[in-house]
Amino acid sequence: MTKIELATGVYWVGAIDWNLRDFHGYTTPRGGTYNAYLIVDDKIALVDTVKHGFADEMLGRIREIIDPVKIDYVISNHVEMDHSGSLSDIMGIVPNAEVICTEKGKEGLIRHFRGKWNFRAVKTGDELKLGNKTLSFITAPMLHWPDNMFTYLKEDKILLSNDGFGQHLASSFRFDEDVCSLTGYDCDIVMDEAAKYYANILMPFGGVILKKIEEIQKLGIEIKMIAPSHGMIWTDPGKIINAYLQWAKGESKQKVLVIYDTMWNSTETMANDILRGVSDSGVEVSLFHLRKTEWSEIVKEVLESKAILIGSPTLNNGMFPTVGGFLTYLMGLRPRNKLWATFGSYGWAGGAVKAVNEKLKSGGYESVESIEVIFRPDEQDIEKCYALGQKIASMVKAS
Incomplete structure (x- = not known):
């Protein structure tokens, strides 16, 4: 040797x-x-x-x-x-x-x-x-x-x-x-x-x-x-x-993460429209599907990003399991100086967005805005998602 x-x-x-x-x-x-x-x-x-x-x-x-x-x-x-x-x-x-x-x-x-x-x-x-x-x-x-x-x-x-x-x-x-x-x-x-x-x-x-x-x-x-x-x-x-x-x-870049899971693509549609609102505002943004990206890689991006948006469909009146697992992992790491927002979709009864907000609150964080959509997002819902992306981008620029 x-x-x-x-x-x-x-x-x-x-x-x-x-x-x-x-x-x-x-x-x-x-x-x-x-x-x-x-x-x-x-x-x-x-x-x-x-x-x-x-x-x-x-x-x-x-x-x-x-x-x-x-x-x-x-x-x-x-x-x-x-x-x-x-x-x-x-x-x-x-x-x-x-x-x-x-x-x-x-x-x-x-x-x-x-x-x-x-x-x-x-x-x-x-x-x-x-x-x-x-x-x-x-x-x-x-x-x-x-x-x-x-x-x-x-x-x-x-x-x-x-x-x-x-x-x-x-x-x-x-x-x-x-x-x-x-x-x-x-x-x-x-x-x-x-x-x-x-x-x-x-x-x-x-x-x-x-x-x-x-x-x-x-x-x-x-x-x-x-x-x-x-x-x-x-x-x-x-x-x-x-x-x-x-x-x-807790110093961050002017960057936004949109992190989500989806069942029948409604939450994914929302995620993409939020991303479009951020991107069109001239702020860097990345999209992560929780079953297609390793959580530890997402956490690395959380480290240097200013805003984190969490999206979940409703399952059994609560968060989708991958979203709940990821948030448990993330809250234990206690990221500092982040902006948070939440979004999600449901069929006959909601609950995911409320559960995500409660999980964030248990970690000492507050969502600046939440959007929840029933079934598929319509034109008004899409406009709200796009506007949320713009709002978050504006807040990142001002921070």
Whole structure:
């Protein structure tokens, strides 16, 4: 195997999951990675492990550099199994190594593995001297579990950020700047996947993210590279940090999403007329059918869109099941600073639009306008839908 070195004595020793297609309930069509990092000095530290089943790949990379029995410290930035799943494999080789994590991390690892290992719980500001290199620890609770922390290599100015700043992306490359080098045209696959990752995992924690970035800035920590536990390593950390600041603040583009499902095309007709009203007003708009687009892809678009319109036909006096499921998923992610509107159709009795509005209200949101149509939209209904699109476009422009 080719050794992949981030800095002198700092190596990527993770695993590539080319076949990953689902993670935490969202789709990963480009696969994923489980990044682990080996730091070789007078003492040797392994930062994070890999998902269960990928230990041999990680150990193979480690053996290209050192004999794994020489590992002195295993740093666990996060308990979740995609990072700690191979911890017992490592500890079987180095049972006397010190496991370094937060207090919550210790509780979680003991609870999961039942391992009687040599733990050291750390907090922000604690350091570990390996020789010429120093590891500094920064607790990061709720990014995205209570146990999370970052590990910072002081001399090399590398932030090992675990789930922060990650992406699900399998590639033969390890650094963000290399991913598009063979395509012959500009692309931003890494940032696209970073946005999807943030939207589907970290969006509820925007306030925490802002405080953590502010805390790191106050600590005077200079970052030349960010090495997350999923995806590519950021050689231009300012790019992803600025993106996180915008996302965490709920900053949006002048863009509208029309998200719907339909039974006999009445709600779909309404959706298309709303879209036409937005588009004719000169505002970007996208249309998503909930049974034809993966929800995690729609959520990525929600992240940077200003207005969200939800449409549902009535079924059994309530929302269509896909609309209800999607809203449950979306409300849990708590998108910030959005305009909302609702629409739908029914046959002999309504209920879908009311149910959608109640679901939005339970998440702390209010619909600026609602339209409900009986059976097929007539000419007046179509005019109302078109006018709703225009109204939303006007509000987006004014925001």
